[in-house]
Amino acid sequence: MTQHPVEKTPVTLLGLGAMGTALARTWLTTGHPLTVWNRTPAPAKALAADGASIADTAAAAVAANTLVIVCLLDDTSVDDVLSGTDLSGRDLVNLTTSTPAQARARAEWAHARGARYLDGGIMAVPPMIGVPETGGYVFYSGSRELFERHRRTLAVPTGTTYVGEDPGFAALHDIALLSAMYGMFAGAAHAFALIRKEAIDPTTLAPLLADWLTAMAPAVHQTADHLRTGDYTSGVVSHLAMQVAGTPTFLTTAEEQGVSPQLLTPYFELMRRRLTEGSGEEDLTGVIDLLVR
Known part of the structure; x- marks a missing residue:
């Protein structure tokens, strides 16, 4: 019996920054025909040696394939690059970092131009792309049918997690997780600052x-x-009552160590406010209600 190779979906990729280039290389190495466009030509030329087709314009790149991946600087860049481009019949997957409101507006914008739309939020850095064991993935939201149609192709660079029909949900999940990450970084920064002037090796504190x-x-x-x-x-x-009672020790320790408490005080203030408005038997969940305006 003759074995027929599985035909790989052709991909158009607009934007060849560090992330775009990493995405491009994974599709190329797995045999997907790839058409690329970048505002500056050097990154595209580097991929040509690996088999990528270079489009002279963004419009030509969009015309080359049904599946069009956009990975640009910001939402304004998407406007600049695709303005006046014929998107009718295209499956537009936007991996450009945006806000939920921008993603929803971009979905309407794409639909008005005859394109199907999927929004993405990348939970990875370029070195994680094409390396499954690093645990990177992309949030996707928008058309479920469109996601399922291209799931295998989208999963080539990194994992995929579909989070709903609302086009803004991928961006919302992305920013929610990254916000928690920065909160963790803030706490770690305060911890390292506390020992900065002491005879404590930070590499012993790190683990x-x-x-x-x-x-x-x-x-x-x-x-x-x-x-x-x-x-x-x-x-x-x-x-909550017990934790609020303990906060002065944190602030006094910071003062003794010559460390600004500015990364801790906003949260401590919310804790104290919740204690006055809620119940001391709660945990810290009530702080969330104070943040929602």
Whole structure:
């Protein structure tokens, strides 16, 4: 019996920054015909040696294939690059970082131009692309049918996680996770600042810090359950009143160590405010209600 190779979906990619180039190389190495365009030609020329077709214009690149991936600097760049381009009949997958509102508006913009639309939020850095064991993935939202149609092709560079028909949900999940990441970085920065003037090697603190943050991470599941049920006292071990009572020690230690408390005080202030408005038997979930305007 004759074996027929599986035909690989042709891809058009607009934008060859560090992330775009990493995406391009994975599609090329797995045999997907690839047409690329970049505002400056050098990155495209580097990919030509690996088999990429270079389009002279963004419009020509879009015309080359049905599946069009956009990975540009920002939402304004998408306007600049695709303005006046015929998108009718195209499957437009936008991996450009944007806000949820921008993603929803971009979906309407694409539909008005005859394109099907899928938005993406990349949870990876370029070195993670094409390396499955690093755990990177992309959030996708918008047309479920469109996602399923191109799932295998989209999964070539990194994992895929579909989060809903609302085009803004990928961007929202992306920013939510990254916001938590920066909060973690802020706490780690304060921790390292506390020992900065002491005879403590930061490389000895680092594994202790990493292990502690890992141990605390599952607390997000209890927080999610509290938000779902509305009961902020279920399963609480360290209640709000006790934690607020302990905050002066953190602030005094910072003062003794000559460290600004500016990364901690906003959260501590919210904790104290919640204690006055809520119940001391809660955990910290009530702080979330204070943040929602």
